[in-house]
Amino acid sequence: MRRTTEERIAQTETGLAETTLGMQEVPKSRQTGKMFTNKVILITGASSGIGADTAEEFSKLGANIIITGRNKDNLDKVATKCEEASPNKLKPLLIIADMNNENDVENIIKTSVNHFNKLDVLVNNAGVLESGSIETTSLEQYDRVMGTNVRSPYHLTMLATPHLVKSKGNIVNVSSVTGMRSFPNVLAYCMSKAALDQFTRCVALELAPKGVRVNAVNPGVIVTGLHKKDGSMNDEQYEAFLKKCADTHALGRPGETKEVSAVIVFLAGEGASNITGATIPVDGGRHAMCPR
Numbered sequence: 001m002r003r004t005t006e007e008r009i010a011q012t013e014t015g016l017a018e019t020t021l022g023m024q025e026v027p028k029s030r031q032t033g034k035m036f037t038n039k040v041i042l043i044t045g046a047s048s049g050i051g052a053d054t055a056e057e058f059s060k061l062g063a064n065i066i067i068t069g070r071n072k073d074n075l076d077k078v079a080t081k082c083e084e085a086s087p088n089k090l091k092p093l094l095i096i097a098d099m100n101n102e103n104d105v106e107n108i109i110k111t112s113v114n115h116f117n118k119l120d121v122l123v124n125n126a127g128v129l130e131s132g133s134i135e136t137t138s139l140e141q142y143d144r145v146m147g148t149n150v151r152s153p154y155h156l157t158m159l160a161t162p163h164l165v166k167s168k169g170n171i172v173n174v175s176s177v178t179g180m181r182s183f184p185n186v187l188a189y190c191m192s193k194a195a196l197d198q199f200t201r202c203v204a205l206e207l208a209p210k211g212v213r214v215n216a217v218n219p220g221v222i223v224t225g226l227h228k229k230d231g232s233m234n235d236e237q238y239e240a241f242l243k244k245c246a247d248t249h250a251l252g253r254p255g256e257t258k259e260v261s262a263v264i265v266f267l268a269g270e271g272a273s274n275i276t277g278a279t280i281p282v283d284g285g286r287h288a289m290c291p292r
């Protein structure tokens with residue numbers, strides 16, 4: 001249900017923040033000056049890793065957040081942490097959704113907008129990695145990776161765009177250094193992230209005249225469960241992979257989720273008001289390296 005302008009003004013005058021119905025409204029007297037107070041932020045793949053950490057960071061800064069994923073237990077745990085971190089103890093809206101199911105993706109936007117009546121920031125973070133080369137990657141693997149990492153953010157962004165145009169909001173895509181540089185044996189994943197980078201730049205140009213910014217972060221190796229999920233590494237191999245980051249990343253180590261979420265939050269905020277179409281490496285300098 002929408003309020004008239006008069007109702008909004010009346011509510012503001014009674015001391016409540018200018019906001020929309022459905023949000024857990026924060027009275028002016030309890031606003032902490034946090035930069036995302038009364039903003040509505042949707043984060044996909046928030047049930048673990050970078051997305052979970054990003055949800056917590058936005059919560060600390062006063063945002064109303066929507067978190068999505070398939071794993072309800074994990075989402076419940078993330079929601080509890082977000083509520084604890086939120087200055088006004090705002091509860092996140094949880095939406096269980098498989099990004100490869102078109103009805104689920106439609107439901108994310110429908111449920112979010114019904115609940116909050118607006119959307120300010122979309123973080124397209126959900127993604128999968130499957131290892132394999134041109135000799136070993138099946139079409140099923142290719143479809144899974146491109147479906148999750150390219151088609152589903154395309155679909156969600158399409159549906160979110162009218163709401164972001166209305167709020168003059170912005171989008172942050174979670175890409176990878178593999179979109180910028182070429183690596184053997186992660187073919188479909190590299191292709192998917194290169195597509196996401198080009199998506200970022202093209203949509204940035206399309207929506208700039210409407211006041212919507214679109215950017216991406218491009219992490220190097222970040223310590224999450226991602227690399228083990230396709231079964232291509234056991235614990236020992238994963239440890240060796242992380243050790244090798246001393247050579248493969250200029251700063252000599254893998255990154256942490258909070259080093260990525262900090263940049264996502266920056267790109268989504270006022271401090272980045274003149275940045276659009278950017279793909280920002282958060283990779284300890286890996287994108288700048290050449291073997292020698």
Ligand SMILES: NC(=O)c1ccc[n+]([C@@H]2O[C@H](COP(=O)([O-])OP(=O)(O)OC[C@H]3O[C@@H](n4cnc5c(N)ncnc54)[C@H](OP(=O)(O)O)[C@@H]3O)[C@@H](O)[C@H]2O)c1
Pocket residue numbers: 044045046047048049050051068069070071072074097098099100125126127128129148174175176177218219220221222223224225226227229
């Ligand atoms: N970790 C790295 O080294 C690294 C480096 C560069 C880029 N990235 C990118 O960072 C993003 C987050 O990855 P992460 O490292 O944080 O890994 P992660 O912990 O495995 O997180 C992946 C997230 O995506 C969700 N997801 C995957 N497939 C989904 C599907 N079909 N439907 C709905 N949700 C789905 C997962 O949720 P459910 O399991 O609940 O479905 C999970 O919340 C990805 O886009 C990844 O490509 C990671």
